[in-house]
Amino acid sequence: MREQRDAPRRPSTLPVFPVNIAVPDIRRWIAGNCGISGAWSFVAKAAGPHVAITAIVHGNEIAGAVVLDRLLRAGLRPARGRLSLVFGNLDAFQRFDPADPTATRFVDEDLNRVWDRELLEGPQRSAELRRARELRPLIDSVDVLVDLHSMLWASESLILTGEPEKAARFALSIGVPRMVVADSGHVGGRRLIDYARFAAPDTEPTAVLVEAGDHWEPETVARMEQTCARALRGLGAVAEDAPLAMIEPVPPPRRARVTHTVTAATRSFTFVRDFRGGEVIRRRNTLIAMDGEEEIRTPHDDCLLVMPTPMVPRGHTAVRLARFLD
Template sequence: MPDRDALPPALAAILAGGTLAGLPRLDVRIARPELDAWRGGNVMPGVWSFAADAPGPHVAVVAATHGNEIGGAVVLDRWLRAGLRPARGRLSLVMANLDALGRFDAEDPTASRFIDEDLNRVWDEETLSGGRRSCELRRARALRPLLDTVDLLLDLHSMLWPSDPLMLAGRSARAARLARQVGLPPLVVADEGHAAGQRLIDHAPFADPDGTRTALLLEAGPHWEAATVAMIEVAAARLLRLAGTVAEDDGMLAPPPAAPPAPARLARVTRTVTARTPGFAFLRPFRGGHVVPQRNTLIALDGEDEIRTPHDDCLLVMPSLRAMPGQTAVRLARFVDD
């Protein structure tokens, strides 16, 4: 264990019960859309689904799985107001945690992540079919019949801690291939999920290695920023065009890039670090996307345990600078060749 007198001041402050310097400012630079027009849905509350005459896949775009991540809801609101409809197949636009989204308050913007529990940690069969009750489980069970008919799903998220945008593909090789083809953002991360519970992209129909249904999770950038909304819109539009759901020249979406983006780079998680103690702390406030050149570099302390990089050129995926026990603190990943 390093001598704590020699640690950086920010880390020493945390280990002494203080707070980390350099926390992100919680400035809300976008407004939550008015939900009254969309709250009722045409399938169920918060869910709008439209079918084309021409056959094609059922594509779902899901926003506000976390109620404080309002960027995706801004994009769905724009599309619904514009009258977006599929040219082929079916398009479903889902405001997932409608109750939490309705409680969003720019004066306390982190408070509405969920009502009772994280909606993105309940998608395993035992939890969905078990006897536990919560606002989020009630919503997941209501959404499940629709989502189980979806061929391609994009779950829209944003980030509290500073990080470059990325696409999460979970364990599915076909999801990683599709995310690379989308090319936006230019980084795809294949991972095993969280110890605290299964995400929507880990739901069995999407994670089945022998299946065909595919789900991606977009982490588009910082919460409450216009640039994050722009990333959501351009990446989602790219996916809808690739799926053939909308025409290439559909003017209701963000315009396609002048040239198709290059395939995104793929990184595979080699270790998911789950905080074990309240004293988990990084040696410095790492940004997501930071690459540590040398293996065995000390990056964090968890009580008496040292967290070190397991290999050279170790990518830090979405480090959480205030991880509580049981929460994912960081994922460590290795870039993989084509």
């Protein structure tokens, strides 16, 4: 008897995504103050680490720009060490149109897939490589980095740490978002948190990527503000009276590790139903998608779905499958 299974569902067109936050006016911040456009860096008298918060690495993820704009307008300064607030993909952000909000993730290529030394030092050219090369001298001096992102498809918020244990410890100390997921990145290229300075397990510099919620919702902005406040206060980088969000009590964080990264091998990758990121599939070997003729099944019980992408191009990450560590 043939196994009965759900018919795959593949969206034919993008749904309409409302933009429920105002696009911040960051023109006053474009010049920067450290020789790099869109980068603001402040040094305290007391010694300490160089902490950086980056946003709009993807130009349409405007919630992060809202947060940095607010911090700069409030006059946030470090109590020790150095604090840098960096607007990433300025070219893509400046093209953002709320009437077509998915169109400006990047100009030529994903700025969060180019952080490989050979690529950065190679002959290739693109708007994003040019920007990464501009930012690289600053990034090479950062000790702790928090990279603010948001999500297009429905998902619970989370912190991605890459593979280093040091990044997982830092993410757990922040505690917002609650879910901390270790992963190995994407086949399409290295993210900023995978840059060698942060990815090396035997060095101190560390970085985390915060997926704070839906792209264009006020709740995402609020969560980013909470993340920044908890990170900066936890590091002792700012004074007690710093203009940051009040830290709210939160449940203990949870930790998971990606066991399988599913990359779409065909143009017809299709989930069997609508899944939400953060959903847990209880039973091993449950069918969740079809990639052409290949079945995609859960590799273990209590399988956490990390950021499933219903409309995924061939060669891109469709979903990451993770196991809880706690």
